[in-house]
Amino acid sequence: MGVTVDFCGEQFVADPARPLTIGRVGDVEIDDNPYLHRNFLQIVEEGGLWWLSNVGTTLTATVADKKGLFQAWLNPGARIPLALERLTVWFTAGPTTYDFDIVVDSPAFTSTGTEELAEDDATGETTVGRVSFTPDQKLLIVALAEPFLRRGQGGVAQIPSSADAAARLGWKVTKFNRKLDNVCQKVADAGTRGLHGGPGKLASNRKARLVEHALSTRLVTEADLALLDGVTDGEAIAHGTEIVNSK
Known part of the structure; x- marks a missing residue:
């Protein structure tokens, strides 16, 4: 082997x-x-x-x-x-x-089964395992992972700053940080490590860990870049439905 x-x-x-x-x-x-x-x-x-x-x-x-x-x-x-x-x-x-x-070559195991990724057509929520994300939360993750999803061949990329990602979505930085807190807490509560620096404290490199988690679980893929095309002034057009003020 x-x-x-x-x-x-x-x-x-x-x-x-x-x-x-x-x-x-x-x-x-x-x-x-x-x-x-x-x-x-x-x-x-x-x-x-x-x-x-x-x-x-x-x-x-x-x-x-x-x-x-x-x-x-x-x-x-x-x-x-x-x-x-x-x-x-x-x-x-x-x-x-x-x-x-x-x-x-000739690995000991082969992966089987189906991906634990589904989207509820009625609510627009994306679920990975037991974790559900609202459309705004999914948009935030896509915005952070955008450099990786657009580059084609793998290798090297930089995660955008909170200010740049917020501007990409048409959000205020305070709104972006609040939603980032919610996403990281939700993923951490589901058992993903590396998002907390200590009891009740989020890790300083949480954006990098969140992006690594999202890419490795295929929570976001190149197909999700289309979601960013519908972003205008902080509002998301997802699956033909306007999502405003989702948490």
Whole structure:
């Protein structure tokens, strides 16, 4: 069983005899970003399985399959087996978010089932698992993820500031921040880690973690960019219905 990392169209094949290193330097040089660890992630073969390990000290990584059915949050010191055919890894260092794919030959498992994403035609609410989002909340997530959804090939993108995202939606920054608080709290209450910095305190990098979560679960896709086309002066036209003052 072989493993290949695909970053910005360039492929790196893991060698069973030694770890494949990913970071500011190493086998896969991500970027000359001072916020990025020199050696952040490693892919290594052990006990008949390939593993992805976080060997950094502060950064985390989100790992998910292409169907949005599997997601793991990789803390420093943690590792997961690379048991599925194709996985995407997202991580944020400073103002920049990166992603790359891991392709596994002859994986131990294959993903089955259907995506846990549905939309209620009557209310316009989007549901992922047990979490429901109003149209305004969905718009907020799409606005934050827009650079990733528009870029085509994966690799590098920056999450817009709250002011820029609010302007994109035609909202006041206070409205944007209030709705961001609500979305992050809702996702955190559903068990997604990385959105709280402590008891009752939202994490400072919550926008990056929210975008990573939304992309990895396929809560937002390229098709959702059409929602932004209907945004005018803070009002959203979704599925032919004007949504105003939704929370």
